[in-house]
């Protein structure tokens with residue numbers, strides 16, 4: 107069984123053209139094995155910096171991240187990332203080829219690769235498209251392929267940085283439901299970033315709400331609703347309002363108009 111993941115008093119600072127940015131300040135939480143955590147916050151609050159730190163792409167200024175007993179210092183196969191962009195699969199390999207190649211790199215025996223790849227392709231609903239190349243797939247299908255490839259590699263932790271952010275509302279709703287079903291099947295730990303309140307509640311066992319400048323944890327909110335979750339229920343709506351009130355949802359734009367920093371129901 108995979109160990110608990112701990113983010114311990116993590117601070118990250120960037121020095122850029124426009125001076126210093128304290129992207130993360132004293133981020134501290136732990137995640138149980140098999141837990142589904144959503145991270146919700148307005149643009150620029152440090153969500154991507156947090157997930158990139160967990161992935162090992164970003165060195166902390168202070169603090170550390172533990173996966174079980176191991177301290178994260180570099181990227182590793184125990185923590186795989188799925189991004190928002192649709193071009194994550196190798197364009198010169200078929201869907202099946204993308205998965206079997208990843209399994210080969212991981213060192214899985216040749217005899218097992220194709221069967222494992224086909225199982226995960228089926229799991230994400232891409233059966234029949236094994237021989238298709240990425241350019242022959244829709245955005246949603248490419249995301250399914252990227253998710254299948256990550257899951258086939260059986261990481262301890264799957265890190266998802268707004269993976270459904272570029273999808274139309276209907277495809278997004280389908281993939282949200284399917285991700286929950288797959289997660290219940292495979293039991294991976296998932297850290298899922300979103301700026302969408304409804305998505306955070308639909309998916310997460312707990313929602314980590316972040317505030318901006320500097321990026322801090324404002325609150326960790328458990329979601330005690332049975333799955334599948336229905337946004338129309340009073341319990342769901344009550345949570346929606348609780349999270350909404352935690353977020354710094356509005357600011358004044360240059361022309362004095364109120365701009366929304368997070369989206370709710372899209």
Ligand SMILES: Nc1ncnc2c1ncn2[C@@H]1O[C@H](COP(=O)(O)OP(=O)(O)OP(=O)(O)O)[C@@H](O)[C@H]1O
Pocket residue numbers: 120121122127128129147148149150151152153154155156301321
């Ligand atoms: N490489 C970098 N160099 C300088 N500043 C950076 C760098 N990466 C991020 N930042 C700054 O750190 C802060 C947090 O950025 P980050 O991308 O983590 O936020 P986010 O919550 O993921 O935003 P979004 O939802 O818009 O993607 C921002 O102020 C950003 O400008």
